[in-house]
Amino acid sequence: MSDCLFCKISTGDIPADIVYQDDDCVAFRDISPKAPVHLLVIPRQHIVNLYDLKADDSALMARILLTIPKIARQHGLDDGFRAVTNTDKGGGQEVFHLHFHILGGGTPHPL
Numbered sequence: 001m002s003d004c005l006f007c008k009i010s011t012g013d014i015p016a017d018i019v020y021q022d023d024d025c026v027a028f029r030d031i032s033p034k035a036p037v038h039l040l041v042i043p044r045q046h047i048v049n050l051y052d053l054k055a056d057d058s059a060l061m062a063r064i065l066l067t068i069p070k071i072a073r074q075h076g077l078d079d080g081f082r083a084v085t086n087t088d089k090g091g092g093q094e095v096f097h098l099h100f101h102i103l104g105g106g107t108p109h110p111l
């Protein structure tokens, strides 16, 4: 998607503090952190949110889910973390490219 902020971060057209990347996904620091460690993990592929997932995305999503705890551990989150994906307006989504927040390193914010 040409007009998508996170697609542009994925391609390097917009800078971000990238902490991990592979063929499937990119992880970078949230620009407005809500926890001592606050990272965002995005698929390189433009997927809007969980509503937009197709069966064909299953293997990609499984690989990303397997990568999330590895990234968390690389950032010292060995005693736990939160992984959150806000979905559409009712879920508070502000950037309409699927992303998982990794939050940790402090007192967990109550749900």
Ligand code: AMP
Residues within 6 Å of the ligand: 005, 016, 028, 029, 030, 031, 032, 033, 040, 085, 086, 092, 093, 094, 095, 096
């Ligand atoms: P959400 O409400 O789940 O869509 O959250 C979007 C997140 O993206 C927020 O936590 C923002 O702080 C974060 N964000 C927005 N723009 C940028 C950016 N250019 N680089 C890093 N994080 C960003």
Ligand code: ZN
Residues within 6 Å of the ligand: 001, 004, 005, 006, 007, 008, 045, 046, 047, 096, 097
């Ligand atoms: Zn996108």
